[in-house]
Amino acid sequence: MHQDERTARRVPPTPVLIPVLGDQLSADLASLRDIDPKQAVVLMMEVWDEATYVRHHKKKIALIFSAMRHFADDLRAAGWTVDYVTLDARGNTQSFTGEVVRAAKRHKSKSIRVVEGAEYRVRAAQDEWADRTGLPVDILPDDRFVCPIVDFYGWAQGRREHRMEYFYREMRRKTGLLMQDDGKPVGGQWNFDRDNRATPPRGLNYPPPERFRPDDTTKEVLGLVAKRFDGHFGDLEPFGLPVTRKQALKALDQFIATALPDFGPYQDAMIAGQDYLYHSSLSLCLNLGLLDPVEVCRAAEEAYTRGDAPINSVEGFIRQIIGWREYIRGMYWWDMPKFAERNALNATRPLPEFYWTGDTNMRCLSESIGQTQREAYAHHIQRLMVLGNFAMMAGVAPQEISDWFLVVYFDAYEWVELPNVIGMSQFADGGMIASKPYASSGAYIDRMSDYCGRCRYDVKQKTGPDACPFNALYWHFLARHEKRFAANPRMGTMYGTWGRMSAEKRAEYLASAEAFLDTLEPAKAGWAKAAP
Numbered sequence: 202m203h204q205d206e207r208t209a210r211r212v213p214p215t216p217v218l219i220p221v222l223g224d225q226l227s228a229d230l231a232s233l234r235d236i237d238p239k240q241a242v243v244l245m246m247e248v249w250d251e252a253t254y255v256r257h258h259k260k261k262i263a264l265i266f267s268a269m270r271h272f273a274d275d276l277r278a279a280g281w282t283v284d285y286v287t288l289d290a291r292g293n294t295q296s297f298t299g300e301v302v303r304a305a306k307r308h309k310s311k312s313i314r315v316v317e318g319a320e321y322r323v324r325a326a327q328d329e330w331a332d333r334t335g336l337p338v339d340i341l342p343d344d345r346f347v348c349p350i351v352d353f354y355g356w357a358q359g360r361r362e363h364r365m366e367y368f369y370r371e372m373r374r375k376t377g378l379l380m381q382d383d384g385k386p387v388g389g390q391w392n393f394d395r396d397n398r399a400t401p402p403r404g405l406n407y408p409p410p411e412r413f414r415p416d417d418t419t420k421e422v423l424g425l426v427a428k429r430f431d432g433h434f435g436d437l438e439p440f441g442l443p444v445t446r447k448q449a450l451k452a453l454d455q456f457i458a459t460a461l462p463d464f465g466p467y468q469d470a471m472i473a474g475q476d477y478l479y480h481s482s483l484s485l486c487l488n489l490g491l492l493d494p495v496e497v498c499r500a501a502e503e504a505y506t507r508g509d510a511p512i513n514s515v516e517g518f519i520r521q522i523i524g525w526r527e528y529i530r531g532m533y534w535w536d537m538p539k540f541a542e543r544n545a546l547n548a549t550r551p552l553p554e555f556y557w558t559g560d561t562n563m564r565c566l567s568e569s570i571g572q573t574q575r576e577a578y579a580h581h582i583q584r585l586m587v588l589g590n591f592a593m594m595a596g597v598a599p600q601e602i603s604d605w606f607l608v609v610y611f612d613a614y615e616w617v618e619l620p621n622v623i624g625m626s627q628f629a630d631g632g633m634i635a636s637k638p639y640a641s642s643g644a645y646i647d648r649m650s651d652y653c654g655r656c657r658y659d660v661k662q663k664t665g666p667d668a669c670p671f672n673a674l675y676w677h678f679l680a681r682h683e684k685r686f687a688a689n690p691r692m693g694t695m696y697g698t699w700g701r702m703s704a705e706k707r708a709e710y711l712a713s714a715e716a717f718l719d720t721l722e723p724a725k726a727g728w729a730k731a732a733p
Contacts, residue, residue: 218310218336220244220301222323223251223265224614225316226272227490228279228446231341232314238281241314244304245273247288249295254322255604255729258435259426260442260577261611267415267422267444268489274418275446284308288425298326298333305334313338319530320615321537346530347372347494347523353531363532363633366392369524378498378519379505379512387505392520393465393513400648401470407478408459411452412441419444434557434608434728436575442485442611449483449491456481457504465514469582471565471650476572480580484612487522494522521581526617532624532634533616543623544599545631546682551723552592552601563670564656565646566591577611584610585639587646589626591671594640594678595718599629604729637691640678643669664713677714680707 219232219241233243247269252262266288273285284307286293286300294300305313313331317340318324324340331338342349348356348368356371357363370391373380379387415423419440427437443449460479467479486492498519504510533540555561559570569583579588584606592602603622607613624634643660647653653660653669662668679686679699687696699707 216308216310217241218244218301218305218308218313220246220297220304220313220315221272221276222297222316222318223247223269224319224488225343225490226268226446227345227493228275229345230316230490231344232316233276233281236314238279241281242304242308242310243273243276243281243283244286244301245269245283246286246293246297246300248286248293248297248300249288251297252288252430255608256433256727257430257607258577258609258611259430259433259437260435260440261613262430262433263419263422263426263437263440264442264444264485264577264611265489266425267419268491270418270422271445288429297323298329301330302333305336310334310336312336314341315339316341316343319343321534321541322615345490345493346527347376348527348531350531350534353527354535357531357535362636363535364636365524365528365634368528368531369520372523372527376495376498376523378495378502378523379516388512388516393516396513397465397468397517398649399466399470401467401472401651403651405467405470405472405475405478407463407475408455410460410477410482411443411448411455413443413448413451415440434574435577443491446491449486452486453481453483453492453497453500456483457500457510461501461504461514461518462510463514465511465517468517468580469649471569471580471583471587471646471652473564473568473651476576476578478580481518482578482612484526487526488612488614488617494526498522529620529634530616533620536620536630536633540623540630541603541619542600543630545629546593546596546599546627546685548593548596548627548629549598550596550718550721552597552605552729553595554722554724556588556602556605557724557728562657563591564658565650565652568652573609577609579610582649584621585626586641586649589622590639590641591674593627593638594671594674595721596678596681597627599623599627601724601729602627608729637689638678638682638686640675641671642675643671646671664709666716668713670714670717673710673714673717676707676710677718680711 217240221243247266273283276283284304313336315327318327327340356368381387423437423440443452464479470478472478483492483497487494501515501518505512505515559567559574561567565587569579569587573579603619606622607615607618620634624630628635628638647660658669659667660669663672679695686692
């Protein structure tokens with residue numbers, strides 16, 4: 202966020218308590234700005250409530266705790282007094298509110314200054330702190346984003362449709378990224394997505410992402426997580442994720458130099474055994490606060506200016522950050538708390554057990570889930586067109602698949618995960634985010650991956666026990682939602698094809714899909730949320 206867009210704040214009564222949350226690991230955080238460190242105490246908290254409100258992937262918990270501890274050390278080195286409450290600290294109440302109340306008494310604080318929580322439930326808890334502590338609480342806007350929430354509301358108000366593309370153009374104009382002096386986009390167009398759908402050639406390889414050897418702090422955290430969160434989903438080690446600002450910058454430099462040039466054409470590709478494939482995975486650094494979104498975009502823009510990366514790769518990467526990321530955050534706050542409960546397609550099927558185990562003969566799903574278990578990561582096409590696509594076409598309850606996504610990925614926070622899943626992936630918002638559901642048959646996965654070649658199912662077969670289940674599920678999904686989607690201009694071709702099928706062929710598709718759905722075992726209780 203540019204300096205002139207920051208909200209000026211009066212100096213709070215001292216001594217001031219400054220809670221810094223686990224996704225606010227930025228030295229230029231608004232609550233740390235324009236205040237003498239000698240007049241403040243920074244409070245950082247590892248609390249059970251945050252690690253278990255869903256049962257997060259072990260690697261995700263370790264990432265956040267390690268990054269928090271390293272950031273606390275950086276703050277101390279910069280002259281701040283940091284009160285760091287570890288998970289196992291004596292007296293830890295295991296909640297943000299409980300620890301704020303305790304710290305305010307411990308330090309005889311006169312006021313509290315905090316940046317607003319990124320998630321609805323955290324922001325709601327912050328509103329209670331004044332009553333719980335009896336102190337004035339200054340809740341500051343999070344200006345680490347390009348678009349303040351109030352500005353997004355201004356953009357969204359009165360619009361019949363809230364499409365990302367138009368919002369993205371406003372963010373390009375605001376930041377000046379990939380813009381000419383005459384106000385036109387560099388390259389003569391806003392979007393180069395048509396150049397970014399290349400089918401991956403055989404033998405496509407990728408530069409491995411930067412990985413970092415755990416230091417003593419991270420090793421201590423790994424031991425803690427192994428002991429206290431052993432029953433959570435996912436592999437804890439090997440662990441090599443960036444946990445400091447210095448490491449995040451190194452990961453950014455490595456991506457720009459080695460992966461960005463081919464990011465564009467192959468960003469939709471899926472190759473077994475190549476978990477990152479030109480993707481940056483810098484989302485974890487952005488969402489923790491270790492990197493600023495504009496600095497990341499500037500680094501990509503500079504690569505284009507130097508001639509080191511083509512416009513389609515650079516524009517596509519920048520669009521994900523100042524377009525999609527900012528837009529999704531805005532839509533989250535625009536519709537919460539209703540967004541979390543939306544279910545426009547009336548989907549009620551329990552999440553299948555194989556989402557937790559990876560034990561399925563559908564190779565695209567087993568590969569994506571296995572990677573997720575190992576890495577706490579899968580890229581956006583695996584999430585949308587394999588994991589999300591299957592859940593939507595199978596009619597899985599959107600809240601169950603949303604909880605799963607929130608558990609398993611290291612970059613998943615509710616503000617970014619929930620609208621991506623409820624809206625983009627499951628169409629449970631009824632079309633607020635996407636203009637059509639992202640449903641596809643096995644042909645798309647076959648075109649964009651090497652998953653189908655060694656799958657137990659035959660992607661070329663349309664129905665029957667040996668056919669790729671995505672094929673029949675696709676038509677089953679369209680058939681049961683025909684009343685809703687038949688008039689959608691982007692789906693007319695598909696419904697035209699369905700209408701030209703013989704009654705016998707349509708019945709064969711439906712029977713094949715239903716026979717497969719009958720084989721799905723529901724997930725056991727307690728994976729996403731433990732019983733109360």
